Amino acid sequence: MTEEKKTQYGDPMTYPFWEAAAQHRLIIQHCKRCGSHQFYPRPFCVKCATGEVEWVETKGDGTIYSLTTVRVQISPAFNPPYNVALVQLDEGPRMLTDIEGINAKIGDRVKLTWRERTDAPPLPVWIPA
Amino acid sequence: MNNPEKNPVYIAGVAETPLGEVYDHTELSMVAVAAKEALAEAGLTMKDVDGILVNYMGEEGSVQVGEYLGIFNARWTDSTDLGGAAFEAHVHHAMMAIAQERCEVALIAYASRQRSLRGRTMASREQRVTIGSQFEAPYGLPFPIGYYALIAARHMHQYGTTSEQLAEIAVAARRWAQMNPKAWRREPLTVKDVLASRMVCDPLHTLDCCLVTDGGGALILTDKEHARNAVKKPIRVIGAGESQTHWHISQMPDLTVSAGAVSGREAFGMAGVTPKDVDFVEPYDSFTITVLQTLEDLGFCKKGEGGAFVSNGRLAPGGTLPAMTMGGGLSYNHPGALGLLLMVEAVRQLRGEAGERQVKNAKIGVAHGVGGVFSTAATVVMTND
Numbered sequence: 450m451t452e453e454k455k456t457q458y459g460d461p462m463t464y465p466f467w468e469a470a471a472q473h474r475l476i477i478q479h480c481k482r483c484g485s486h487q488f489y490p491r492p493f494c495v496k497c498a499t500g501e502v503e504w505v506e507t508k509g510d511g512t513i514y515s516l517t518t519v520r521v522q523i524s525p526a527f528n529p530p531y532n533v534a535l536v537q538l539d540e541g542p543r544m545l546t547d548i549e550g551i552n553a554k555i556g557d558r559v560k561l562t563w564r565e566r567t568d569a570p571p572l573p574v575w576i577p578a
Numbered sequence: 579m580n581n582p583e584k585n586p587v588y589i590a591g592v593a594e595t596p597l598g599e600v601y602d603h604t605e606l607s608m609v610a611v612a613a614k615e616a617l618a619e620a621g622l623t624m625k626d627v628d629g630i631l632v633n634y635m636g637e638e639g640s641v642q643v644g645e646y647l648g649i650f651n652a653r654w655t656d657s658t659d660l661g662g663a664a665f666e667a668h669v670h671h672a673m674m675a676i677a678q679e680r681c682e683v684a685l686i687a688y689a690s691r692q693r694s695l696r697g698r699t700m701a702s703r704e705q706r707v708t709i710g711s712q713f714e715a716p717y718g719l720p721f722p723i724g725y726y727a728l729i730a731a732r733h734m735h736q737y738g739t740t741s742e743q744l745a746e747i748a749v750a751a752r753r754w755a756q757m758n759p760k761a762w763r764r765e766p767l768t769v770k771d772v773l774a775s776r777m778v779c780d781p782l783h784t785l786d787c788c789l790v791t792d793g794g795g796a797l798i799l800t801d802k803e804h805a806r807n808a809v810k811k812p813i814r815v816i817g818a819g820e821s822q823t824h825w826h827i828s829q830m831p832d833l834t835v836s837a838g839a840v841s842g843r844e845a846f847g848m849a850g851v852t853p854k855d856v857d858f859v860e861p862y863d864s865f866t867i868t869v870l871q872t873l874e875d876l877g878f879c880k881k882g883e884g885g886a887f888v889s890n891g892r893l894a895p896g897g898t899l900p901a902m903t904m905g906g907g908l909s910y911n912h913p914g915a916l917g918l919l920l921m922v923e924a925v926r927q928l929r930g931e932a933g934e935r936q937v938k939n940a941k942i943g944v945a946h947g948v949g950g951v952f953s954t955a956a957t958v959v960m961t962n963d
């Protein structure tokens with residue numbers, strides 16, 4: 450991995466994440482000491498404050514922890530109404546995402562999919578399972 | 579070591595900057611006007627100020643404001659940015675500094691022209707490549723309302739809180755505003771009106787949200803000796819605390835619990851009082867949900883019972899827990915950061931000078947600031963003994 454590549458996405462800490470995303474693989478960090486998972490990535494586990502972390506792949510299955518329907522337009526890129534949710538992965542960490550379809554609700558099971566982008570690597574998004 | 583019990587600390591002067599829509603001032607001149615007025619109440623002058631605490635007044639804000647006001651000999655300076663909670667945190671810091679004799683007269687000041695300059699930015703706050711730009715911005719969650727909407731939705735799901743209960747908070751604020759000539763919105767408001775207002779991010783309607791106005795204010799904190807100069811009754815700070823949780827909403831440990839749980843415990847612990855002893859509270863009402871969750875976190879009711887607690891006009895004039903007594907950010911003024919104006923109102927209530935909206939026999943009051951996306955909190959307990 451060259452230095453140039455590491456900064457390709459402007460954030461050397463998330464570089465592995467976006468490399469994996471390019472192959473439609475979702476990776477999060479796993480603590481070798483306490484076994485907890487975390488996202489976004491840090492140099493160590495913030496749960497036990499000492500553990501060494503490694504990237505692990507997850508299927509991305511999870512549950513909607515909270516959800517809102519956005520009804521105002523914040524930029525031409527977004528067409529309301531649409532749902533934005535915090536998804537809790539089965540491993541524990543929460544990730545923000547939009548949720549396809551307007552009928553989703555808190556507690557619903559969701560699964561991972563990838564949205565291709567022209568100006569950036571594929572974006573992880575969740576859809577009803 | 580000196581402490582606030584042995585070395586009591588007083589708020590000896592308070593003032594608002596010009597409010598509403600302000601076209602004939604800069605933020606710095608607004609602060610100057612308020613600082614001068616607050617010092618006049620304290621019976622002091624700019625030359626007495628040796629502590630200066632500001633937030634959101636630009637880079638190295640305490641320096642910019644200090645220079646503008648001609649304060650060149652400060653020995654306590656603080657530009658701590660805890661968002662809207664910064665001002666209650668500044669009271670905490672100034673209190674400790676004065677109690678330990680690190681300064682004698684502290685000025686806390688703030689002003690914003692959010693309304694006349696640009697209005698609220700309903701967009702992502704992230705410009706550079708950050709965790710937010712990578713993992714929040716692509717999903718189009720409006721800042722800050724979308725974030726508070728996620729918090730409200732979770733509270734409703736977990737505890738059965740309803741939109742009607744949230745609307746009660748907006749109605750209570752408006753009823754107080756109707757007794758405050760300086761309030762921005764004073765026309766009558768009902769629960770029905772709130773529920774009929776445009777939905778912005780479910781479950782939050784337009785009228786669940788605070789105003790966008792210009793405004794600000796200043797506070798003077800000082801020791802017992804200097805407080806003797808005060809023209810108006812000095813109000814003693816008896817407890818203060820601050821805390822913080824997340825920067826990104828995905829990292830908030832529990833969407834239904836804010837940093838107020840810690841700041842409140844700290845402030846009430848120092849004051850040696852409990853929420854039962856409190857005569858009125860000035861919670862940060864950026865959104866209706868902010869108030870509901872804050873009251874739970876401070877211990878005015880149990881976690882999850884906030885909805886029932888705020889019902890039947892408990893927070894409104896005539897209710898058992900007067901709250902947002904100047905009309906709050908929902909109806910009086912919300913100049914980007916409300917925290918300083920919460921302190922101003924609490925002091926005026928404790929002095930007994932709140933006019934028509936005066937809380938009878940008010941002896942102990944609480945101001946509670948909140949910043950970010952329910953990220954920071956700071957609590958101040960005051961008394962007029």
Ligand SMILES: [Zn+2]
Pocket residue numbers: 480481482483484485494495496497498499500
């Ligand atoms: Zn660990």
